[in-house]
Amino acid sequence: MNLATHIQTLGRGPGRSRSLSREEARDAMEIILSKTAAPEAVGALLMLMRYRGETAPEIAGFTDALRVDVQNWTGLPVALDWPSYAAGRTRGAPLFLLAAKLVASAGYPVLLHGWNSHQLAVASVRAGLADLGIAQAHTPAKAKALLQRDAIVYVPAEALHAPALDLLRLRDDLGLRSCLNTVLRMLNPADAPAMVQGVFHPSYRDLQSDAAEILGQTSLSVIKGGGGEFERHPGKSLTLMGLRKGARFETIVPELVNASRRLHEPTLPPVCLSALWHGAQEDPFATACVIGTATLALMTCDLEVDAAREAAQDLWACRSVRSAA
Template sequence: MTLSEHVRTLGRGPGRARSLTQDEAREAMRLMLRPDAAPEAVGALLMLLRMKGEVAEEIAGFTQGVQASLLPLPQVDLDWPSYAAGRTRGLPWFLLSARLLASAGHRVLLHGWNGDDGAVRGGLAAAGIAVADTPDQAARLLDQHGIAYLPLEILSPALFHLLSLRQQLGLRSCINTVCRMLNPARAKASVQGVFHPSYRLLQADAAALMGWRALSVIKGGGGEFERHPAKEIAGFGLRGGQPWEGTLPSLIDDTRRLDDGARDPAALAALWSGELDDPFARQVVLGTAALALDTLGDAQSDTTARSLWAARRTAQAA
């Protein structure tokens, strides 16, 4: 099929238009990723999907279409996408949660793009997480440190181009969701944040269609996988390949917002080293890490997260 035929499927009008099947979506993505894809057809397809509303079969198919185009990466334990635009989020404390898991021997791959918001990439060095310039370098960093950040524009320039079309189209497209679902190293578990709550079940259902085993999706800080410690949080996803829903209790009695105005990434390094004593930020890190550990199958995830935090201080003292 051609890309125009997929556009026709979506845009025939009331009573005749329908959603794409998973196979059709996989093929449509293959066509959109080609350098000779007609920009008019790409824009039409993305905006028709935007108006209709995405379904799990489409997201699963689009994601599989991108996955088939990626260079191979070494196996990791946890996939950690970061694609939020930064609204309502302050410093990216969740980066320390990812580093905490890596300190326990879990191989963690972060990947992402955050538009004009530079907080995540600006915080990586302070959080002790190296950025890979190539997929091969990501593999070396994972072997050396157990964690790496792979920018989307390095991971998939073609998908990055589709994501960047938001500037021309003026609206979010399904590509934002596909990026979160990408799991480029085929990790056994993934943790995802969303800004709009309706996407939690969409992403969980798409993951089930792709045969994933473990996933946690929350409405997190600014759309990232970052748990607000003073709020009760609803979690969705998969456990053992089966649908999972849970309610995560608040961890601290506080009225502080995640975006408290702090912008200096040096605070990340200071919290990790112990130079900064910030109970709220520490609970952001521990609560986020605990849910990630639970996704990996740790039945005592809260206790493990606290032990890892304490062990990190012990290692520093030694």
């Protein structure tokens, strides 16, 4: 089968077109990765899926194909997969990295992976990694060593699956995002038992939950997060969706503080991640964001709500002592 066949399936016209099955989507991605398809055909397929609205079987099929190429990352000692693929045009400091450090210090090793376009250097995820001493790994062996040492590591998308990143970056040529934003969030290269995901548009919460269920994921939390990341606004209630023990769930999580403001307010002094972590800067709102995000992540790792909240608060309270030890 060639890519034209799948394009015809998607674009025949009213009453004749349909979405791809999981198997067809996997075949389409395998053809794309083989580099035998014309660039125009690749763009046509991705934009037809964008126009129609990608489905959970299509996301699962694309993910199936990409996972073949990341099998050497499978088996790393990871408890929580934490993807970061938001564009981040309007966001401030990536506070979710502090939450990830808390989760790691609780004994749940975290694999961060991603790529973030359009971010200013001062607010970028990778600048935040350096600020907090979270190391990057470009090979599975290095990632394993860092996980054993720090219980947290970041793997750049270009090291994880460079061809998939090239497809993601077609947004620069096509002018629109493609389903690769969702697919890379679903990749879970280490096959971690738990995953967290943030989305910018609420409709993608269902899509990612459905795709994860098809892929056999057992624990997943999805929220509409700051800048599309898994980062909660502490002054707003939020809808938490995903999977628990393989079954779909949805619940409302109440606000943590009384605050009417944006998560990242440009009129206020910027947050320095390192200063906040070490206590040199005090920012109650940012602190509530970190603790609240860590609570949701710990819940994804099977802690009950109250236990997760108490653990996140205690970990934050002793972080300076822990980091200085």
